[in-house]
Amino acid sequence: MNRLQMDPIIHTALIEDLGAGDVTTDALASETEQSKVTLLVKQSGVVAGMPVAKRTFQLLDDNVIFTPLCTDGDQVEAGTPIAHISGTTRALLSGERVALNFMQRMSGIASETRKIVDLVEGLGCAVLDTRKTTPGLRPFEKYAVRMGGGVNHRYGLSHGAMLKDNHIAMAGSIAEAVHRVRARNGHMVNIEVEADTLEQVKEIVNLEVDAILLDNMDIATLKEAVTWIDGRVWTEASGGLTPETVRAVAQTGVDAISLGWLTHSAPALDISLDWGTS
Known part of the structure; x- marks a missing residue:
């Protein structure tokens, strides 16, 4: 995948979810507040969608640092951290659901495919x-x-x-x-x-x-x-x-x-x- 494929799909999903803004997060965090989070796999399976998750957060804050701890296609066990992410609190919270929706969907497909393979x-x-x-x-x-x-x-x-x-x-x-x-x-x-x-x-x-x-x-x-x-x-x-x-x-x-x-x-x-x- 490349950005020409990814960006229009991610843009559509972010607009659908954010609308005119994240009324919860925008009330709690300033525009400059910084935070750190970890993506964690909670059941065993095959990871897929890391570039999509990274791009989701970076479309909200181009200074987000996304550090992968594995590669798409890796089989991981429950409880495995797969990425560390740091950036503005607003970007991390507002992009959370969209990034997870993509990754959960894609990783589920990859996991079922691996079983058949x-x-x-x-x-x-x-x-x-x-x-x-x-x-x-x-x-x-x-x-x-x-x-x-x-x-x-x-x-x-x-x-x-x-x-x-x-x-x-x-x-x-x-x-x-x-x-x-x-x-x-x-x-x-x-x-x-x-x-x-x-x-x-x-x-x-x-x-x-x-x-x-x-x-x-x-x-x-x-x-x-x-x-x-x-x-x-x-x-x-x-x-x-x-x-x-x-x-x-x-x-x-x-x-x-x-x-x-x-x-x-x-x-x-x-x-x-x-x-x-x-």
């Missing part, structure tokens, strides 16, 4: 996210997936063509849909096609496509599909995957698994800002 370790199967992200927060949430050891699927609709059931129904057939997309976009745009059945798999591998999404298939069907494809195109399994099922799915030989809940349903990691402990 660990479950499929050694199988050569990538763990992918999807576009099921919080509107406006996609850069942060996809970054968090990477910090958890996952791999980003396409960022948006312009980053590769994916033909799903509604596209195919609209075009009239898989072959016609692939033909139209390839004709319009040329060879530089990858095409992935969703398959629900083995019959569709057998049709798709003979078309000019780069990947097949094997959607909601049971283990036996996945194994047969991977055998039939025989490495001719890249394979992705998706649909209803859980921590209990991901390893068995990965063992079928698919190149990747994708899980929408990594970004849309990951629980926040508990992180606090403790006063005067830096």
